[in-house]
Amino acid sequence: MTATGTPMLRRRALLAAGTGLALAAPAAHAQAYPDRPLTILVPFATGGYNDRLARAMAPFVQKHIGQPVTVMNRPGGGTVLGNTFFLQQPDDGYMVMVHSAGPYIPVSILTRNARYKADDFWMINLPSRDLTLMACATGKPTQSVDEVVASLKRDPRSLSVGLQPASADLINFALFCQAHGIDRSAVRVVTYDGGGPARNAVAGGHVDVGLVGGEGFLPIKDRIRPLLMFTDAKDSEYPDTPILTDHARAAGFEPQFVEGSQRGFVTSKRFVDAQPERYRILLQAIERATKDPECVTTLGGQQLATTWYGPEASNRAYLATAALMERYADLLRSR
């Protein structure tokens, strides 16, 4: 049965190999690493932000590291499967992850009994930062976040709220309720296993209000009414949406929130310690690829982030999220 498909596939494989070799040529000055293709591991299914980022970045990393780069998806268990698999690989630098490291890694440790620790992972660069957005469908009567607060204060059962269990969004909602003195356990919280289903539920009006990462809402921006952004600075994509710091000041409480997804290139701490020279080469290639003007335009056109924060700032942001998650672990677990 395979016979009919192979000529086409083989041609494609040759094509891919050909481009790989052609690109490998300029960087061929003798060095031991890397001498074979690299793999980008994405612990999510195809089609999501991380997958798109990995696939868009792959040709540019390939160009700057001099070896073909392929993308492999290993979804499941809220990234536990991908993370565990990654840590089982040899520390040779031939596999790197593109991951929503914060909050997925710490959350998987806190809620899914994962056996690794947050600092087993090392951030190379986390260009994409997603923020929790509170929104409702355009057809809903709710016009502003103040109406949401008033309604929930009057009767916590008056609105249904859609969100993902064990997520930054849930923590933000819990903190929001705490600050306003709303009894969260009485609110009708509807749980969704993934940002996509949660957004569909908001856009379709299945829930009155939803809290999900704002970036994923962009394609269906016209169908939702953004109510509140959990951040301390105005977002360029949602310039007119109120932000938490202003909202908190007006309501007279201390603004507290956690960042949504922090996505980008991730490797293991073990590799960085064991192979400093290889790590330097990998880091350099990813940095050059990220700053490559062609990469910046290409990814920009696909609404993918290419900001270079570097390992220091990225690890700091990631570990801060991990610490916050741990602090609010009870909020994640208690229902």
Next chain:
Amino acid sequence: MIDTVAFGSAVAMLAGSLDAWLWVVPGLLIGLVFGALPGISVSMAMALVLPATLYMEFLPAIIFLTSVYTGAGFGGSIPAVLINIPGTSSAVATTFDGYPMARAGKHNEALGAALFASCIGVLISYMILLVLVQPLAEVVLRIGPYEMAAIGIWGMVLLGSIGGSSVSKGMFAAGLGILFGTVGMNTAGYMRGDMGIPWLLDGIPTIPAMVGLLAASQLFALVNAKFIVEAEGDRGISLRRILAGGAMVLKNPVTLLRGTAIGVFVGAVPGIGSSIANLLSYGETRRTSADAETFGTGNVKGVIAAESANSSSEGGSMATMLALGIPGGGATAILLAAFAMHNVIGGPRFMEQSRDVVYAIILSNFAQAAVLVVVGTIFVYGASTIVRLPLRYLIPSVLVVSTMGAFAMEGSIAGPITLYVFAVLGWLLSRYGFPVAAVVVGLLLGRLIETEMLRAWQLAGGDLWRVLDYPWALGILGLMVLSLALSLRRDLAKRRALRAAASPG
């Protein structure tokens, strides 16, 4: 509702870019091969060809990818008919009558019927899409937890006790299937039944479990047989009989249209639609047929119902993707990724600004459906040689390919282990007269029903009377009760008539 100016420019666009058409046949073939291999899913096939489309223009790239999509949609039905392996979860209902037909030597007719039902299903669903893309997307988006739970329960009631030697065995098997569907972490975050195994957190891997239950167990039972088709004279492969199977589709227009309608609306619901649409269509066809008792023993209407529903899901999920930018499943997620790679963002704005491109995509799918009739017939002709292979070769070969397919799902040994456990379970179940298909239906629908019921419960805040706020869900449940009452009355009348006929003798 058709924008004629845009329509005209779409036609011009398609006529002008002849190279786009070159990709239809290879795309369909790749889709057919991948779809026919158990375990290799549509989205995996599309992910594999995705890098190649980077070097193409936008329109050829999308036509290529949608051709793979269309081809794979039908490809899954080939192993479903020939060796009882549903290539994808949306081909489960195809096995119920397709495989019995093949064993009776009617593999030509079964595959022909499946092919024509698929092609016509795709065609009709895209026609609906052409006229109603926006309203269709709106309807689909509004189907919420209450409605979905009602649809799932309906499917379960219709199919819960298919086959098996007694009602209690049927219900036992269905209940067991539902329990399998609840293993792992549920949508509210509770983990149970995972036995500490990380990959069970997402639940039992559906495709390997299904292939194990339906196919591998069947292969064990065939160890002492010589060929899939017992009678030597029936093992022929005949174009005439494939086409005769196609003609059967045209003779059952009601089944076809019902399947298509269910496929377009239920199949389009993001995430879960297509695997339930084929079951629902099959169940409804069986319930309304006068010859309901012949379903499961090789009734061609079962094949038509399943295939028209699963192929028309494609058009439905394209609607939500094009009009809303929401991917309904893996395949449309990859299409959106391909859009993004060409700097096109799907969604409402794309619909407004590039209506001609949308029309071109839809029109090219008409062509794909037509080409699939020819390519599919040739492919089916070749694939049917399986029935001529002696089982002593076929059994180990198919078991190996299924194992590799189970591995390919996640790239870990989890798939093969699941396959084996469920193969042994399926073999034992069928040995003692339990309907294996009911376990599969339970497994597929159990997770869906739990998820949606749970959300409905959460929306209601634990207050059951809130269901009164959801007229559509009530309507579906009302229809279900009504139709069940009607068929119960019919059954009773039939039994009375039988008794009356038997007593004087």
Next chain:
Amino acid sequence: MTQGEARRQVAWAELGFVTAIAAGVLAFVVEARGVSRDPQNLLLLQPTAWLVLGLWAVLAAGCVTRRVDPAAPRESRADLARVIGMVAAFGLFILGLEEVGYDVAILVFVLVGLIIGGERHPAALILFPPIFTLAVIHGFRLLIPYPFPTSVL
């Protein structure tokens, strides 16, 4: 045909199978209740489990009071042995995949499968397994992105 010819016989094998499954279901529901008794955990699971356990009682009673027709055809021991041989061979194959490599496991399993199926022609036994193994390994290397361990190929 009188009633006396069909004699009562407990269907031990079936009874054991149904009971084993019921025990698994009971263990599952006990474990799930241990996780949480919140309806959000047990909404569908618990009622279904009780239903299945209730049906177990019905089925078990059926197994005990079964009447068997001695005239019904019975499968021969040799036939059953072949089926069990195939089930066991497939199990060893799955276990062996990661141990001895996918290539060796496939080769051996196909060979054993052919022998169980009754193929005795030496040429077929020597040629088919290696050719099939080659085709599967190379075919799937092309098709799937994941690496799988092999010993020779």
